[in-house]
Amino acid sequence: xxxxxxxxxxxxxxxxxxxxxxxxxxxxxxxxxxxxxxxxxxxxxxxxxxxxxxxxxxxxxxxxxxxxxxxxxxxxxxxxxxxxxxxxxxxxxxxxxxxxxxxxxxxxxxxxxxxxxxxxxxxxxxxxxxxxxxxxxxxxxxxxxxxxxxxxxxxxxxxxxxxxxxxxxxxxxxxxxxxxxxxxxxxxxxxxxxxxxxxxxxxxxxxxxxxxxxxxxxxxxxxxxxxxxxxxxxxxxxxxxxxxxxxxxxxxxxxxxxxxxxxxxxxxxxxxxxxxxxxxxxxxxxx
Amino acid sequence: xxxxxxxxxxxxxxxxxxxxxxxxxxxxxxxxxxxxxxxxxxxxxxxxxxxxxxxxxxxxxxxxxxxxxxxxxxxxxxxxxxxxxxxxxxxxxxxxxxxxxxxxxxxxxxxxxxxxxxxxxxxxxxxxxxxxxxxxxxxxxxxxxxxxxxxxxxxxxxxxxxxxxxxxxxxxxxxxxxxxxxxxxxxxxxxxxxxxxxxxxxxxxxxxxxxxxxxxxxxxxxxxxxxxxxxxxxxxxxxxxxxxxxxxxxxxxxxxxxxxxxxxxxxxxxxxxxxxxxxxxxxxxxx
Numbered sequence: 001x002x003x004x005x006x007x008x009x010x011x012x013x014x015x016x017x018x019x020x021x022x023x024x025x026x027x028x029x030x031x032x033x034x035x036x037x038x039x040x041x042x043x044x045x046x047x048x049x050x051x052x053x054x055x056x057x058x059x060x061x062x063x064x065x066x067x068x069x070x071x072x073x074x075x076x077x078x079x080x081x082x083x084x085x086x087x088x089x090x091x092x093x094x095x096x097x098x099x100x101x102x103x104x105x106x107x108x109x110x111x112x113x114x115x116x117x118x119x120x121x122x123x124x125x126x127x128x129x130x131x132x133x134x135x136x137x138x139x140x141x142x143x144x145x146x147x148x149x150x151x152x153x154x155x156x157x158x159x160x161x162x163x164x165x166x167x168x169x170x171x172x173x174x175x176x177x178x179x180x181x182x183x184x185x186x187x188x189x190x191x192x193x194x195x196x197x198x199x200x201x202x203x204x205x206x207x208x209x210x211x212x213x214x215x216x217x218x219x220x221x222x223x224x225x226x227x228x229x230x231x232x233x234x235x236x237x238x239x240x241x242x243x244x245x246x247x248x249x250x251x252x253x254x255x256x257x258x259x260x261x262x263x264x265x266x267x268x269x270x271x272x273x274x275x276x277x278x279x280x281x282x283x284x285x286x287x
Numbered sequence: 288x289x290x291x292x293x294x295x296x297x298x299x300x301x302x303x304x305x306x307x308x309x310x311x312x313x314x315x316x317x318x319x320x321x322x323x324x325x326x327x328x329x330x331x332x333x334x335x336x337x338x339x340x341x342x343x344x345x346x347x348x349x350x351x352x353x354x355x356x357x358x359x360x361x362x363x364x365x366x367x368x369x370x371x372x373x374x375x376x377x378x379x380x381x382x383x384x385x386x387x388x389x390x391x392x393x394x395x396x397x398x399x400x401x402x403x404x405x406x407x408x409x410x411x412x413x414x415x416x417x418x419x420x421x422x423x424x425x426x427x428x429x430x431x432x433x434x435x436x437x438x439x440x441x442x443x444x445x446x447x448x449x450x451x452x453x454x455x456x457x458x459x460x461x462x463x464x465x466x467x468x469x470x471x472x473x474x475x476x477x478x479x480x481x482x483x484x485x486x487x488x489x490x491x492x493x494x495x496x497x498x499x500x501x502x503x504x505x506x507x508x509x510x511x512x513x514x515x516x517x518x519x520x521x522x523x524x525x526x527x528x529x530x531x532x533x534x535x536x537x538x539x540x541x542x543x544x545x546x547x548x549x550x551x552x553x554x555x556x557x558x559x560x561x562x563x564x565x566x567x568x569x570x571x572x573x574x
Contacts, residue, residue: 009454106400107418107452112393131394132453139454165394166419167296167426 003085005092009140012093016054016141019090024051028143030134033057034074034188035083038178042147043087045175054141055084056093058100062108063129069274074191093141100136108132114161114252118265119154119276122242127158134159138168146170151177151185153263153278157252177277179205185277196238197270203236204268204277207244211264212281215246220258222246229266242267242274249280258282290372292379296427299380303341303428306377311338315430317421320344320381321361321475322370325465329434330374332462341428342371343380345387349395350416356561361478380428387423395419401448401539405552406441406563409529414445421446425455433457438464438472440550440565444539464564466492472564483525484557490523491555491564494531498551499568502533507545509533516553529554529561536567545569 006012016026027050029042039055046053057080064070077094084092109131111120120127138146148156160172178186183205184198193201207229214225222245229244244266245254255262260282267276293299303313314337316329326342333340344367351357364381371379396418398407407414425433435443447459465473470492471485480488494516501512509532516531531553532541542549547569554563 013456105452106398107449108397108399109453110395110397110415112395114393128397136452136454139456142456162394165392165423166396167423169300169426169429 003081003089003092005081005094007093007095008099009095012054012091012095012140013142015091016052019052020142025145026050026141026143027053027145027147028137028141029053029055029089029147030137031055031057031080032059032073032188033080034076034191035080036178036186036188036190038149038151038186040083040087041178042149042175043084043089045173046145046147047088049173050143050145052091053089054091054093054143055089056095056137056141058093058095058133058137060100060129060133061097062101062105062132063126065123065125072192072272074188093137100133105132109135109162109166111158112161112165114154115158117252117254118243118245118247119267122267127155130155131158131162135162135166135168138163138170143170145173147173147175149177150174150280151187151277153265153280154252157250183209185275187275189273189275192273193270197273200236200239201268201270201275203233203239204266204275207232207241208264208266208277208279211244211246212279215258215260215262215264215281222254222256222258225258225264233268238270240269242269290368290376290379292368292381294380294382295386296382299341299378299427300429302378303339306339307429312432313337313428313430314340314432314434315424315428316340316342316376316434317424318342318344319346319360319475320367321363321478322367323465323473323475323477325436325438325473327370327374328465329436329462330371330376332460333432333434334375336460337430337432339378340376341378341380341430342376343382343424343428345380345382345420345424347387347416347420348384349388349392349419350413352410352412359479359559361475380424387420392419396422396449396453398445399448399452401441402445404539404541405530405532405534406554409554414442417442418445418449422449422453422455425450425457430457432460434460434462436464437461437567438474438564440552440567441539444537470496472562474562476560476562479560480557484560487523487526488555488557488562490520490526491553491562494519494528495551495553495564495566498531498533499566502545502547502549502551502568509541509543509545512545512551520555525557527556529556 027046111127115127182202211225233241249263265278314333398414402414469489498512520528536550552565
């Protein structure tokens with residue numbers, strides 16, 4: 001295999017320093033592994049824009065609000081390395097838990113209002129853990145650009161706020177969500193779905209697009225968009241919606257009165273699996 | 288004047304990039320201005336160790352728990368620039384409030400246990416503000432080394448924990464406290480003392496050294512060290528002690544039973560002025 005696997009911070013930093021000295025710009029694609037085509041697009045975009053591409057694979061415990069979810073999270077390192085090589089990554093940084101958290105972590109990133117609703121409300125501590133590990137990875141890699149998927153739109157906003165407020169010298173690049181042919185957003189957690197669960201999982205995307213269609217048709221009341229989504233979910237036995245919100249696309253605070261653009265975001269449970277998705281509504285093309 | 292004054296992040300970053308491209312190592316000395324010989328030693332040490340020395344002057348509002356203290360904090364920019372030039376700084380970074388905080392700050396550094404006692408207890412939010420502005424300055428300057436004075440020993444510990452836990456690629460250098468001939472630690476706030484206040488201000492250092500002498504003589508009970516300090520303060524009318532603690536020198540948690548090394552730390556009020564100081568006791572030379 002040609003892709004280099006680096007397990008320590010010191011080794012990774014040495015490789016990045018050499019690449020930078022040779023004149024390459026540096027990209028980082030932070031992941032928790034279990035890579036799919038969504039990650040593939042991030043790596044490809046990084047490959048197209050930067051001279052040296054680092055993919056990080058680390059299942060970060062501090063962002064899991066439920067230990068069982070952390071334990072169940074898929075770990076497929078061998079396949080991930082093959083995947084990274086095929087997409088043209090230069091280095092995979094796959095540190096151990098001890099390398100990333102050698103002692104009890106004291107310093108965390110406090111994320112503020114952008115992390116207050118939706119994922120922030122239903123996964124207490126999640127974004128604190130995400131922002132903290134992203135800060136660590138940015139400081140370890142020292143990239144010019146960092147790549148994130150829009151499937152986790154609120155996460156991108158939390159990272160953006162952190163980067164701007166703390167002046168990290170990096171550009172955040174957002175890459176569109178990749179979907180199955182029926183619309184289901186790719187997610188590492190999809191692998192946990194049974195065939196029957198997989199069939200109804202598309203309900204989330206259907207609710208989001210139905211909401212988007214309502215708004216495109218002139219609806220300006222968020223409560224009507226939510227009512228429409230609730231009808232979609234009611235037709236899908238086994239789907240338990242957790243939240244469904246119409247939010248400001250920068251501040252990620254729910255809005256009652258819709259003034260485009262807005263982002264519609266939802267989370268559902270199917271059996272033991274939790275899925276999230278979102279769509280942006282009312283950008284120029286649609287308005 | 289030869290020292291360059293930079294007021295914007297973009298300009299400062301350009302100058303640092305040029306210095307780095309010419310092969311220089313980068314030092315940052317973060318200050319709030321009102322520079323005195325304590326800062327002078329930081330700049331001299333930086334000058335001796337690095338090729339390019341940035342002194343930052345920014346009175347950071349987010350670390351003041353009392354608005355009146357922020358308003359009263361001495362601002363002496365012209366004298367500070369002359370001082371920096373005389374000590375050999377290459378650039379003084381003196382940004383505006385708007386340059387550092389262009390909008391409501393959302394992301395802060397959460398500092399953890401090391402910030403819990405002493406200054407952390409009596410100045411709520413202080414270390415959160417310190418750690419946040421230091422994180423910003425580290426990201427703006429991108430230094431190899433950052434210089435801090437031991438007069439603010441707990442602050443150095445908070446910064447160290449942040450740097451280690453968030454993997455900032457910088458070495459923290461601690462520089463010994465500079466004192467007046469009677470022992471008073473140099474501080475920008477000393478300028479606020481009246482002649483009579485200045486005379487009794489040395490009580491803090493006297494209490495610290497009396498405590499250190501007790502420990503050197505075999506005392507192992509913190510309560511006896513505090514009792515000794517209280518006697519010193521009782522002899523000094525106008526001095527109001529705020530805290531006086533014997534603490535673990537790494538974790539900055541108070542200890543009851545003394546096992547050297549320890550750090551003794553105190554804060555006193557004299558009139559409207561608050562002063563802090565500390566001494567390390569029981570390092571090899573003394574044990």
